[in-house]
Amino acid sequence: MSLLAPLSPAVAPTGHTIDDAAGVLEGRKFCILTGAGISTDSGIPDYRGEGAPKNHPMTFTEFMGSDARRRRYWMGAHLGWMRFHHARPNEGHLAVADLEQRGIASGVVTQNVDGLHHDAGSQRVVDLHGRLDRVRCMDCGQSYARSAIETQISTQNPGFSDLVDEDMVRPDGDVEVAEGIDFVVPSCDLCRGILKPEVVFFGEFVPGSVFQHAQALLSQSDALVVAGSSLVVNTGMRLVTQANKRRLPIVVINRGPTRADQVATIRIEGGTSESLSALRHAVRDSLA
Incomplete structure (x- = not known):
């Protein structure tokens, strides 16, 4: 069984901003799902990026x-x-850790295998792919x-x-x-x-217990933020589908199209380091 699924057709830019995302997330604890795009600024290339x-x-x-x-x-x-x-954590990883430490994010589910969320100080990390x-x-x-x-x-x-x-x-x-x-x-x-x-190699199954931990983190959340992932890997998209079924707000931050674009509440076209850093401060301002 393949872990991969095709991308949906590209969608037009939404014009959504970080302030739009902060407005949707205000008063909500959110789970963050990250992909390879969050680690590119740490010198680790993306499979599908430029x-x-x-x-x-x-x-x-x-x-x-x-x-x-x-x-x-x-x-x-x-x-x-x-x-x-x-490789060392970048501003995107540090922003995720800060949001968790302040009780705004419930934790992070990552498709990456680099351990950089741990190095950045995140405590509740589900390593989907080991x-x-x-x-x-x-x-x-x-x-x-x-x-x-x-x-x-x-x-x-x-x-x-x-x-x-x-x-x-x-x-x-x-x-x-x-x-x-x-x-x-x-x-x-x-x-x-x-x-x-x-x-988890391509063609290998994510252990059931690991995915259950990811589901548990999402179940404790009121929204989902996807950062740096096209969601071509099915395990990540399954979490998006579950969030959509619960009618949770979904914020997608990525360069290029993703499989979640059609269900996203907010869709931001941009890099994860600068976008998550800006979101970190915007959410802080909205809670002040």
Whole structure:
């Protein structure tokens, strides 16, 4: 089953402003749903934004079914990890954390795997697609810190990291690499089993318990704000559908069309860093 669904046709600009969004959200506690667009200002590219890499990410079936594809994945993932790991929260992440700390936002559900909401200080974070900083053995279930696996890879593949091309880092921390390069794939210290980052690959199901946590956060909210996501991934759109069924106000902030445009109460065409920062201050003003 694919996690992806097609975008609806582009809609005309609405002319909505941050003040319009603040007016709709005034007096309401809202849940924030974020996508790759919120992390672009931290140096992590968007799959579908301008300048995004064109290659499709590796699927779960490919990763689990082929030694060669698994080897290629870990080669690219290792090369991309340093830039990905050193990314820092931007003003959008900080705005989300501030809104939560002031009790205005109920929390954040993110489709990203970069952990930047945690780094920004958000306390109630649902990582819909997992986090890259953890790795799990698919055979025995042992969990590892990504840093430990990176140490193993560096030790077994001295000099390999010199091949990195930082301009090719993808949103999932992967990098496209040339074929024919010697590389030792990391394995579980306990059982020598297959290691996989604790993220949801394309074609893989989001764990039911994780989605239930996202639903619970939305159920405690009076509105939904979508920031930096086209909502092509079905798990995010399911939350929008639930909010729409409850007749909750839906504010969408994104560059380019989204699948929620036709049900959005407010639709703002713009970047997430500046828009969420402005919303943070506008909502504060409306509560003064």
